[in-house]
Amino acid sequence: MSTTQFNETTRQARKKKGLVIVNTGNGKGKTTAALGMMLRAWGRDMRIGVIQFLKHKKARFGEIKAAERMEIDWISTGNGFTWTSQDIDETEARARHGWQLAQERIAHGNYDLLILDEFTYPLHFKWLDTQQVIAWLKANKPPGLHLIITGRYAPEALIEYADLVTEMREVKHPYEEQGIKAQPGIEF
């Protein structure tokens, strides 16, 4: 095989590489950066889906509105943050259901980019087995699919499996210290 052929092959293989991306840490910007990637992918006419594993009090109003306009599939699951939920079993059941939805969509090759928003929590709280999830992804994720997983407490095995991991670290946060409320259009 000539060098040219080799390079060509490598380039092709590289082009098709769908990344597994994890945005974790205690700072802002985990979901927000995923939304930024969604915006780029949308600018390039990619097929995009979002599965939101935890339901927020403020309901992610800004991004859901935007996703509607952009005709992006946005699936909300979960019934509130685990630490405020009155019914852990239901939260867990919904997270498991969210993973089923994710599996169907991944296996059917519906998307070029799929965001599993706050998917680290079902793993962290062991509602889903991290090793099983990774084994399933290794066997079933289409090679070209970009998968973005957000949330605190990303399990070590997930970080091992991922291609790109960023920790968002809080340097300065106004909301508690300075009595500033979370701002519409910025935080949600």
Next chain:
Amino acid sequence: MSTTQFNETTRQARKKKGLVIVNTGNGKGKTTAALGMMLRAWGRDMRIGVIQFLKHKKARFGEIKAAERMEIDWISTGNGFTWTSQDIDETEARARHGWQLAQERIAHGNYDLLILDEFTYPLHFKWLDTQQVIAWLKANKPPGLHLIITGRYAPEALIEYADLVTEMREVKHPYEEQGIKAQPGIEF
């Protein structure tokens, strides 16, 4: 003044608080998280502008395409990364011009959200005086305007001035180590 009145006043004041947000650090997601906030703001029909201080080889294709569709003002300035530029003076001149454009738009109250993408570099390289920039912003930024500044090497004084600062820290990066190219729709 009654408690109700006080609370009402506080709520009003809080509502109008335009944040100064800095996304810095050596990891991915600084511009990307700014784009995510842009998406939220767009979902809420806010008036949005972006001034891009450095021109990229890959031209930020995905996000510029998206901004066009979203009818968001996107101003590109700069003539390439400083570390590859053949002409530092021109790079500096363009960054200064970008700051003039930013000042006009901030002073005229054109926007609810203005992103100064990679604005930390002109400050870091001292093409612009950080103290003067901050003094100008303190005197001229409309109280309701959200201002997002991205880039590595955010000067300490800027971090002091900002309301919300996040450091994006690289935990794992595929591109150099694993021979994976930057992916369209994800990185640009």
